[in-house]
Amino acid sequence: MTTKTASTRTEGLLALFDLHTGFLSRALDGISEQDMYRRLDTKANHMAWLTGALVAQRYMMVSETHPEMKQTNAELFENNKGINENANYPTIDTYLRDWNKVTPFAREALIALDDKKLDSELDMGFMKMTWHDTVSFTIYREASMIGQLALWRRLLDYPAMKYD
Numbered sequence: 001m002t003t004k005t006a007s008t009r010t011e012g013l014l015a016l017f018d019l020h021t022g023f024l025s026r027a028l029d030g031i032s033e034q035d036m037y038r039r040l041d042t043k044a045n046h047m048a049w050l051t052g053a054l055v056a057q058r059y060m061m062v063s064e065t066h067p068e069m070k071q072t073n074a075e076l077f078e079n080n081k082g083i084n085e086n087a088n089y090p091t092i093d094t095y096l097r098d099w100n101k102v103t104p105f106a107r108e109a110l111i112a113l114d115d116k117k118l119d120s121e122l123d124m125g126f127m128k129m130t131w132h133d134t135v136s137f138t139i140y141r142e143a144s145m146i147g148q149l150a151l152w153r154r155l156l157d158y159p160a161m162k163y164d
Contacts (some may be wrong), residue, residue, distance in 0.1 A: 004112040009132060013139045014110055020142045021103050024054065027149035027161050028092050035156050036092065045082075047152050048089035052077050054145045055098050057138055061106040069105065070096050110135065 001018075005011050028051065036048040045053075046078040056077035062069055071077065072090050090098075118132035129137075 004113060005111050007118055009115065009118055010110060010135065012111055013094075013135060014107070016139050016143065017107060017110055020139070020146060021107075023146045023163075024051070024099055025096055025147075026163070027146055027153065028096070029162070030158060031092065031156075033091060035158075036089070038156060040155060045148070047149055049083040050145050050148055050152075051092070051095045052089055053080075054142060054149075055095050055102070057142060058099065058102045058106045060107055060145070061135075061138065062102060065109050065112075066105050069102060071102070076077070 003011075003014065003016055010069065028047075031047065036051070037046050038057070041044050052071075052073070055071055056074070059069060059074070061073045072094050076084065076087055078087060113135065118130065118135075120131055121128045122131055122134050153161055
């Protein structure tokens, strides 16, 4: 597997990306579809939304290089849409299938980012960020969401997420 990136600035981000790739299935291992929707009388995002938003990020990473690729039920997550109380979110198997489909393309896109692209601005309509800042935030958010999924495992009385 290629670990050489077009910019040295993305080497560490690629290492984290690769870690996160395996962590999603571990975070969801053994979780029931019913428990994916539990919120324990809080306003916290449930596991079904967290997982879908996480998968959506990987699809956003390839939106420029592979705009034809779409997540299952992408409309539930488009434009960073928040949780919908009445939505039927995709199943764990669907999420993992989408994750595994998009990940090699997202990895290629990350590897190909050169310094010129990383320094260029991305206009999101409501704010502008460099590509480097955007990708860094995306990788940070992946870690945050996987951490939330791992916490939900424990709150819902499942064994801790395995890292081996």
